[in-house]
Amino acid sequence: MFSRLATFRSKEAAAQKGKKLDHERFTSQNHSTEDDNSVNGLYCSLKSMPSFISTPEASFDVPTLQCSNASCTSSPLSHRNSTLESIKSISSDVSQENLTSSSLQWEEIIFSPLVLPPYEEAEEQFLEDYESYFLHLAVDNVRKDQYPMLDMREFIYLDYATCPLYSRFQVEQHMKFLLDETEPFGLNYIVDQKFPLSSTYTDLLCHHILNILNTTLDDFSVVFTPGLVSCYRLFTEMYELQKRSLILVGLDHHGPVQHILESAAQCNVKVGGIPLKERDLSIHGNEMHKLLRKQGWSGQGSGLLIYSTQSLSTGMCHSMSWITSAQQNGWKVLLDVSSSLPMINIDLSTYQPEFVIGSLHHMLGYPSGLCFLLVRRSSHSISGKKGSRELRFIEYPENGKAVHVVTEGENLTAHTFAAMNFGFEHLESIGMVAIQRRVESLIAWLIKTLKSLRHKLFEKPLIQLYGSLDVKYRGSILSFNIIDSTGNIFPARPVQQLALRSNIVLGCCSLIDAKNAKLLHLKSYWRMENGHLDLSLCNLEVLRLSLGPVSTFSDAYRLVMFISRFRDEKYMSSIAASYAEEIENEC
Numbered sequence: 341m342f343s344r345l346a347t348f349r350s351k352e353a354a355a356q357k358g359k360k361l362d363h364e365r366f367t368s369q370n371h372s373t374e375d376d377n378s379v380n381g382l383y384c385s386l387k388s389m390p391s392f393i394s395t396p397e398a399s400f401d402v403p404t405l406q407c408s409n410a411s412c413t414s415s416p417l418s419h420r421n422s423t424l425e426s427i428k429s430i431s432s433d434v435s436q437e438n439l440t441s442s443s444l445q446w447e448e449i450i451f452s453p454l455v456l457p458p459y460e461e462a463e464e465q466f467l468e469d470y471e472s473y474f475l476h477l478a479v480d481n482v483r484k485d486q487y488p489m490l491d492m493r494e495f496i497y498l499d500y501a502t503c504p505l506y507s508r509f510q511v512e513q514h515m516k517f518l519l520d521e522t523e524p525f526g527l528n529y530i531v532d533q534k535f536p537l538s539s540t541y542t543d544l545l546c547h548h549i550l551n552i553l554n555t556t557l558d559d560f561s562v563v564f565t566p567g568l569v570s571c572y573r574l575f576t577e578m579y580e581l582q583k584r585s586l587i588l589v590g591l592d593h594h595g596p597v598q599h600i601l602e603s604a605a606q607c608n609v610k611v612g613g614i615p616l617k618e619r620d621l622s623i624h625g626n627e628m629h630k631l632l633r634k635q636g637w638s639g640q641g642s643g644l645l646i647y648s649t650q651s652l653s654t655g656m657c658h659s660m661s662w663i664t665s666a667q668q669n670g671w672k673v674l675l676d677v678s679s680s681l682p683m684i685n686i687d688l689s690t691y692q693p694e695f696v697i698g699s700l701h702h703m704l705g706y707p708s709g710l711c712f713l714l715v716r717r718s719s720h721s722i723s724g725k726k727g728s729r730e731l732r733f734i735e736y737p738e739n740g741k742a743v744h745v746v747t748e749g750e751n752l753t754a755h756t757f758a759a760m761n762f763g764f765e766h767l768e769s770i771g772m773v774a775i776q777r778r779v780e781s782l783i784a785w786l787i788k789t790l791k792s793l794r795h796k797l798f799e800k801p802l803i804q805l806y807g808s809l810d811v812k813y814r815g816s817i818l819s820f821n822i823i824d825s826t827g828n829i830f831p832a833r834p835v836q837q838l839a840l841r842s843n844i845v846l847g848c849c850s851l852i853d854a855k856n857a858k859l860l861h862l863k864s865y866w867r868m869e870n871g872h873l874d875l876s877l878c879n880l881e882v883l884r885l886s887l888g889p890v891s892t893f894s895d896a897y898r899l900v901m902f903i904s905r906f907r908d909e910k911y912m913s914s915i916a917a918s919y920a921e922e923i924e925n926e927c
């Protein structure tokens with residue numbers, strides 16, 4: 341393996357030599373105007389992440405949990421958010437460390453070699469264990485070329501689920517489009533068939549979306565909306581909820597689904613939560629089958645099943661086979677793929693839900709907003725009222741217009757659709773298979789390594805992972821908390837903020853959306869055998885790492901080395917004491 345890696349590195353160095361000279365020449369020509377607001381800075385989309393740098397004051401609950409390998413029971417404690425700037429003098433250890441310019445060499449000196457071997461040795465072992473990653477090492481060159489600020493600033497970006505990064509290619513191609521292909525006064529028309537340029541980019545975008553999902557316009561109509569919330573709101577308006585029918589939704593579904601739940605409450609539609617196993621947060625098979633066999637109050641028909649291919653909060657991947665099981669029992673299915681693409685393979689030629697919702701922003705990062713709703717043409721057609729932009733679903737096969745654009749007060753211009761196409765071109769140049777195989781390898785390594793971390797003194801587990809440890813049920817997201825030697829959860833927020841000081845960006849979220857859980861709790865009449873909906877999970881803030889198309893082993897390695905600091909009880913205590921003091925001062 342070493343000889344293979346050495347050969348690859350030597351070829352890589354030769355290929356990058358010319359690019360480095362070009363970059364230095366470009367930098368020298370533009371040095372006088374380059375700053376944090378430069379175009380280069382935009383390639384990493386760092387300016388679009390203010391929440392990681394300064395969190396507005398708001399109340400949140402940090403529970404203290406007694407954790408075991410099997411489950412956690414929460415007991416919420418009230419705290420206040422604190423900004424990164426307000427955490428002062430965290431500990432003498434922290435003040436002596438150079439947290440803003442950490443490097444692999446620095447970390448290897450500071451941390452015990454018992455945690456991880458030196459980086460070069462760890463990388464060699466990783467590539468030997470995960471050959472599918474080794475076969476796609478060329479993606480590292482894409483990262484250096486298209487996302488230069490990541491390595492130049494030694495930035496470890498692990499929050500693609502919140503704000504994906506965009507590439508140099510996307511920005512340059514979009515600028516070229518604006519300068520060369522639009523009218524001098526700027527093409528700012530709403531996308532419509534009467535503007536050939538607009539329809540061309542709209543059709544191309546449809547092709548890219550359906551191609552990545554392995555389907556075509558013969559099978560699905562496409563509706564574009566300005567955002568994910570707009571997409572769910574539009575679906576609620578288009579889909580006629582039948583009185584005395586049922587809705588089944590994932591407990592770990594993200595916030596926008598509340599539009600459907602609120603509409604269900606107004607229409608006298610019963611709502612229930614998809615049962616999840618307490619042990620690993622996977623779908624409880626027996627309980628799920630019981631729910632799918634239920635019928636509406638009238639004894640006819642069933643209802644609507646809403647679930648995500650990958651949970652945005654836990655990272656659990658739920659089987660696509662539930663689509664078939666639901667349809668065989670008379671249910672319609674709304675599948676959410678917004679947190680899955682392009683890191684997870686989704687094949688709509690094998691499983692065909694009636695509806696699919698996805699977010700292009702979560703795929704491409706630039707520009708923000710655009711989402712899509714797919715409608716299976718063999719089950720529903722899309723009807724528009726004459727003289728109105730309002731759309732409705734009608735239950736008969738679609739023979740009319742296959743592509744629709746809903747602006748909802750916001751103009752979706754040719755600029756937007758062109759930029760999205762350039763994003764897909766970039767992803768396709770990397771290769772979807774390459775992206776997915778690398779992510780699978782990194783997630784597998786992270787699960788194995790994080791689960792092995794122990795406290796120095798008592799050899800107790802350092803990390804509480806949420807969800808299954810079986811990689812076949814994992815996607816690109818891992819949620820976890822650091823726990824002390826007594827089994828108590830360490831608050832997620834100060835860890836996230838301290839990680840940012842070390843140039844590591846992590847996400848932070850609740851396992852269950854509070855408003856959705858409240859709606860489900862109030863309207864649910866289904867109960868699980870092991871109890872009822874546990875609303876205390878809404879108070880559980882967890883750290884969330886999410887990988888992207890150009891995530892590397894170096895990113896994963898440095899994250900583990902950062903987390904290893906908390907193996908030291910004195911270090912953890914100093915962080916906790918400082919954080920508690922700041923909260924007390926704010927109150």
